[in-house]
Amino acid sequence: MTNTDMARLADPLGQASILIVDDEPGMRNFLVKTLRPLCLLVDEAEDTGAATALLNTRQYDVMILDNIMPGQKGLDWLEEQRREGGFTDTILITAYADLQTAIDALRAGASDFVLKPFRSNQILNALRRCIETARLKRENMLLRRELETAGPGRCRRRELVGASPAVGQVRALLDRVAQVSTPVLITGASGTGKEVAARHLHARSSRAGAPFVPVQCGAIPADVIEYELFGHAPGAFPGAPAGREGLLASAQGGSVFLDEIGELSPSAQTALLRVLEDGRIRPIGTERTVQLDVRFVMSSSRALDEAVAAGTFREDLLFRINVIEVVMPPLRERGTDIVELAGLFLSEIAAELQLPPLELSASVKSALLRHDWPGNIRELRNFVERSLIFGCFSLDTLAPARPAADILPLEEVERREILHALEAAGGNRSEAARRLGVSRKTIDRKFAAWGL
Secondary structure (H helix, E strand, O other), X not given: OOHHHHHHHHOHHHHOEEEEEOOOHHHHHXXXXXXXXXXXXXXXXXXXXXXXXXXXXOOOOEEEEEOOOOOOOHHHHHHXXXXXXXXXXXXXXXXXXXXXXXXXXXXXXXXXXXEOOOXXXXXXXXXXXXXXXXXXXXXXXXXXXXXXXXXXXXXXXXOOOOOOHHHHXXXXXXXXXXXXXXXXXXXXXXXXXXXXXXXXXXXXXXXXXXXXXXXXXXXXXOOOHHHHHHEEOOOOOOOOOOOEEOHHHXXXXXXXXXXXXXXXXXXXXXXXXXXXXXXXXXXXXXXXXXXXXXXXXXXXXXXXXXXXXXXXXXXXXXXXXXXXXXXXXXXXXXXXXXXXXXXHHHHHHHHHHOOOXXXXXXXXXXXXXXXXXXXXXXXXXXXXXXXXXXXXXXXXHOOOOOOHHHOXXXXXXXXXXXXXXXXXXXXXXXXXXXXXXXXXXXXXXXXXXXXO
């Protein structure tokens, strides 16, 4: 990557798409020459009709709009766009600097106001302010949603924790598919870290600098899920005086995580299938389509093929989303990751609740490792939090240790397992060795030592 490319990526304009709406060819030419070397995309329209046609084909980050044009004034057209569900940030340019025009521009939904004639640095600064303000508003909205759905103090981890082979396989698969935009379905029992895996995937992708938008499908009522996902025009339903950008559009350039996709209503499933097929959404109550540039990551803790058989999930939607499936292992299969996660939760929760830390002694680690953790990582976190509150580990709530009389010498345990594997493999030593994770020579050596 050249220094020019790096500078462009660092500039807010570098990834911006701009629409210029002005009837004067000279002004359009000036703006195009100024912006095209700096922006990702610059389109131009000579009137509001041409601008409407362009807006119906794609979404722009900012629109530079002239006010006085033949046919229809820019402000009147902008008001129409807002009523119809248009959310493009707009900078109004005009040669008439009266107070009423400025007031009308704000009422119509313009983000900024630039007087003609202006220099190139003036319009560039206005664009950067507009893009940065829009980014901050979107991040603020998404952060508020996360805090409302997850509760304050919950750490949103962006990387999978652990060095076990089970989580290593998941990490390798996520890293392999990170740079493509193919939908990913993450499955596994509740509490196994499906959202963390989705965030890990997003953080490893070229979309890492754009929003990651989690949507808890089961937490949004069925009658409003489509309004939340696709957005809506003002008055689209009772109690909606203002239009709203949907969650899918708010993730432009980034990733959308649809948690528990099996909870979507039938109508939402149908609408989502259309989005996955053509990459467009239509805000409710509008005739405008918005082109999306997002990566879809879905999760489910129940078998979707069983939901298809039960008639609660569309089979064609399952085919569309199940291109790449990532299966999250249960916590009991992650070995010493349990101890690593417990230590992480201890430090985080102790700091959050301002409680003295507890020591993970050998006996505590042993108790953690022998427990099955049916609630997976969520159960482990709750156990650690409860222990910190009471100032000690309540090991009696975990699986009890085996009686001392049941403890066998290690050599005897090894012998029993090898013989059991051989019996399960029908006497095939190579297959028994494969299942045990050892070489055939190891099995042969053991049998020779036992005189078998």
